Amino acid sequence: MRILIVEDEPDLLASLAQALREEGYAVDTADNGDDGLFNAESTDYDAIVLDVMLPGMDGWEILKRLRKTKKTPVLMLTARDQTRDRVKGLDTGADDYVVKPFDLDEVFARLRAIIRRSTNKTTNVIEMGDVKVDTAARTVSLKHKPVELTAREYALVEFMALHRSEVVTRTQLYEHLFDENDTTMSNLLDVHVSNVRKKLGAEFITTRRGHGYCIE
Amino acid sequence: MKIFKSIKWRLQLWYGLILVVVLAGFGFTAYQLERNRQFRQIDDEIQHAVGGLINALQRSFWGQLDPNGEPISGRPPPPDEQPSGHPLINRGMDEPRPPGNFRQPPWKGLLVEHDTNSFYCVIWSREGNELFRSTNTPVDLVVPMRLNSPGPQPPQTRGAFRELFQATRRGEKILVGRSIAPELKELQRKALKLTGVGGIILFFGLAGGGWLVARAIKPINEISATAVKISAGDLSQRINVDEAESELGQLAAVLNSTFARLEAAFAQQKQFASDAAHELRTPVSVVLTQTQTALARERDAASYKQTVEACQRAAQRMRKLIESLLELARFDAGQEGLKRMRFDFGKTISDSIELVQTLAAERGVKIISEITPWEITGDAERLAQVVTNLLTNAIQYNQPGGEVRVSMASPNGLAVLEIADTGQGMAPEDLPRVFERFYRADQSRTGAGNAGLGLSICKAIVEAHGGTIEVASVLNAGTTFTVWLPLT
Numbered sequence: 071m072r073i074l075i076v077e078d079e080p081d082l083l084a085s086l087a088q089a090l091r092e093e094g095y096a097v098d099t100a101d102n103g104d105d106g107l108f109n110a111e112s113t114d115y116d117a118i119v120l121d122v123m124l125p126g127m128d129g130w131e132i133l134k135r136l137r138k139t140k141k142t143p144v145l146m147l148t149a150r151d152q153t154r155d156r157v158k159g160l161d162t163g164a165d166d167y168v169v170k171p172f173d174l175d176e177v178f179a180r181l182r183a184i185i186r187r188s189t190n191k192t193t194n195v196i197e198m199g200d201v202k203v204d205t206a207a208r209t210v211s212l213k214h215k216p217v218e219l220t221a222r223e224y225a226l227v228e229f230m231a232l233h234r235s236e237v238v239t240r241t242q243l244y245e246h247l248f249d250e251n252d253t254t255m256s257n258l259l260d261v262h263v264s265n266v267r268k269k270l271g272a273e274f275i276t277t278r279r280g281h282g283y284c285i286e
Numbered sequence: 287m288k289i290f291k292s293i294k295w296r297l298q299l300w301y302g303l304i305l306v307v308v309l310a311g312f313g314f315t316a317y318q319l320e321r322n323r324q325f326r327q328i329d330d331e332i333q334h335a336v337g338g339l340i341n342a343l344q345r346s347f348w349g350q351l352d353p354n355g356e357p358i359s360g361r362p363p364p365p366d367e368q369p370s371g372h373p374l375i376n377r378g379m380d381e382p383r384p385p386g387n388f389r390q391p392p393w394k395g396l397l398v399e400h401d402t403n404s405f406y407c408v409i410w411s412r413e414g415n416e417l418f419r420s421t422n423t424p425v426d427l428v429v430p431m432r433l434n435s436p437g438p439q440p441p442q443t444r445g446a447f448r449e450l451f452q453a454t455r456r457g458e459k460i461l462v463g464r465s466i467a468p469e470l471k472e473l474q475r476k477a478l479k480l481t482g483v484g485g486i487i488l489f490f491g492l493a494g495g496g497w498l499v500a501r502a503i504k505p506i507n508e509i510s511a512t513a514v515k516i517s518a519g520d521l522s523q524r525i526n527v528d529e530a531e532s533e534l535g536q537l538a539a540v541l542n543s544t545f546a547r548l549e550a551a552f553a554q555q556k557q558f559a560s561d562a563a564h565e566l567r568t569p570v571s572v573v574l575t576q577t578q579t580a581l582a583r584e585r586d587a588a589s590y591k592q593t594v595e596a597c598q599r600a601a602q603r604m605r606k607l608i609e610s611l612l613e614l615a616r617f618d619a620g621q622e623g624l625k626r627m628r629f630d631f632g633k634t635i636s637d638s639i640e641l642v643q644t645l646a647a648e649r650g651v652k653i654i655s656e657i658t659p660w661e662i663t664g665d666a667e668r669l670a671q672v673v674t675n676l677l678t679n680a681i682q683y684n685q686p687g688g689e690v691r692v693s694m695a696s697p698n699g700l701a702v703l704e705i706a707d708t709g710q711g712m713a714p715e716d717l718p719r720v721f722e723r724f725y726r727a728d729q730s731r732t733g734a735g736n737a738g739l740g741l742s743i744c745k746a747i748v749e750a751h752g753g754t755i756e757v758a759s760v761l762n763a764g765t766t767f768t769v770w771l772p773l774t
Contacts, residue, residue: 079568081599082575085572085578089579170567170570170571171568171571171574
């Protein structure tokens with residue numbers, strides 16, 4: 071899962087990014103409105119965390135412009151908890167909002183919720199044959215036995231699970247599993263895929279040659 | 287009693303009383319006038335009758351001597367001339383009369399004896415013997431013994447009778463009376479009528495007055511109803527001013543403007559509190575996310591240090607904000623005692639410029655100043671704060687290689703300080719709001735510590751000195767702040 075954070079307070083931005091990375095997300099950051107909009111428009115993020123008060127273009131404006139081209143789920147960070155602000159945010163196209171000061175757990179939960187909704191899932195648990203993925207607890211089990219996965223491996227399984235029955239290209243996987251600071255070699259993706267196959271069964275992920283990967 | 291505390295009822299009571307007094311006065315006077323008129327008329331009739339009787343009596347006696355029947359006046363009959371036997375003695379009205387002068391009683395035409403309301407008459411001889419008594423004389427007639435002079439006497443009222451007791455020149459005493467019962471009855475009727483009319487006037491007076499009072503009181507009721515709503519917390523309520531010219535209309539207008547100021551003050555306070563809370567949200571968010579991230583798992587010392595540093599920055603920012611808020615609150619409460627003294631404002635300005643030189647050098651901004659010694663009265667420390675704040679703004683919102691120009695002037699007893707920069711300037715729509723608390727033209731945090739309170743504090747300080755602060759700006763050309771202070 072790749073997430074963009076647009077926030078101008080450097081300490082807040084840094085800790086948010088760190089916390090989300092530790093949650094297994096690939097995180098990009100922007101500290102002003104213009105960069106934020108550029109990033110949001112040029113990359114397919116799984117979600118965007120957007121502050122309202124920004125130097126340059128403010129959060130409302132970014133949201134308005136972004137909605138012309140993309141349906142990326144957006145979680146607004148607002149300092150005003152008045153109803154009209156919330157209504158304005160939701161009407162402009164925000165998927166949810168969190169009022170500052172917030173708890174990180176709440177931000178994580180709301181992010182999971184908007185990502186889940188954007189992939190038309192209603193629960194946190196995705197079952198694929200013997201494999202069960204709990205996106206809230208971030209655990210994977212095979213035949214009711216927990217399977218140990220690294221953060222990257224989990225992210226790969228989760229993304230594939232959310233896009234089940236779709237062919238996921240390597241580019242897509244790169245875009246959603248690695249952020250702009252990652253300078254990963256392309257064969258690292260193959261390593262992750264083969265590790266997952268070792269842990270969850272060789273036929274769990276099928277390869278569509280020339281297209282990408284797929285979970286049937 | 288509550289009813290007597292009400293203005294409406296007290297007013298009603300008072301003018302009701304006044305109305306009753308006036309009506310009673312008029313009614314009584316009218317009644318008295320009518321009564322006097324009636325009595326005068328009766329008296330005239332009685333006097334006329336008495337006169338006629340006396341004339342007739344005298345004629346009856348003197349008729350022999352005076353064949354012309356002319357009344358003898360001015361010549362009282364000598365007592366010895368009088369016959370020993372009175373012509374009337376022992377002669378009743380219905381008795382056959384002796385031939386001669388008294389065939390017909392001369393007053394016969396004056397008396398209608400079967401009518402109890404008509405005149406009655408009693409005649410006594412000089413000696414006190416009753417000579418004549420008409421049949422309709424009331425039985426309870428008292429013989430008035432006292433008769434001082436033969437001259438005309440005023441008629442007297444005795445019960446329902448009006449009587450005149452008079453003596454003729456010869457000495458006969460005549461009492462002529464009349465029942466005034468019909469007149470009294472008539473007067474009673476008139477009195478009733480007057481009372482009735484008075485009552486009707488009183489009724490309409492009270493009703494009309496009540497209506498007027500209710501109308502006059504109505505705005506007061508509206509005012510109090512509005513005040514009740516306002517005290518219940520709805521500050522947007524206003525009194526409906528229909529009659530702006532009336533006293534109550536003026537009162538309502540005054541109250542309305544008071545309410546408006548109250549509402550504005552409340553709104554300002556609310557805005558201030560909400561802005562203050564808003565300003566605290568970001569640093570608190572920093573502390574929360576930093577600490578929660580740090581505590582999520584074991585970390586090395588360096589990353590804990592980073593977290594602590596970030597928290598410290600957030601705390602510093604909150605401290606600055608709290609200090610600014612307290613400062614403003616003190617100015618708002620009027621408790622901020624200015625340490626007023628005579629001091630050299632020019633030196634204060636030079637010191638402030640010295641203070642910001644480092645920042646100016648960092649930003650590549652040049653400060654050009656013409657400072658001369660300049661004595662004014664005020665709080666040197668506070669005014670230095672104003673100058674430093676304005677200079678810092680002028681440098682921060684300037685462009686590299688820009689200028690800040692500081693100049694002074696003193697037209698008509700005022701100290702004028704002008705600080706002009708060549709920075710980005712401000713849009714005209716932002717200018718009226720720059721002194722507002724928490725207002726930032728760029729709508730975002732431009733760095734910790736800048737909560738958008740600096741200019742509000744400057745304004746509060748300058749105004750506490752009895753001065754004014756103004757701003758003029760051209761977008762992309764520069765901003766000029768002007769401070770006007772009284773010299774003393």
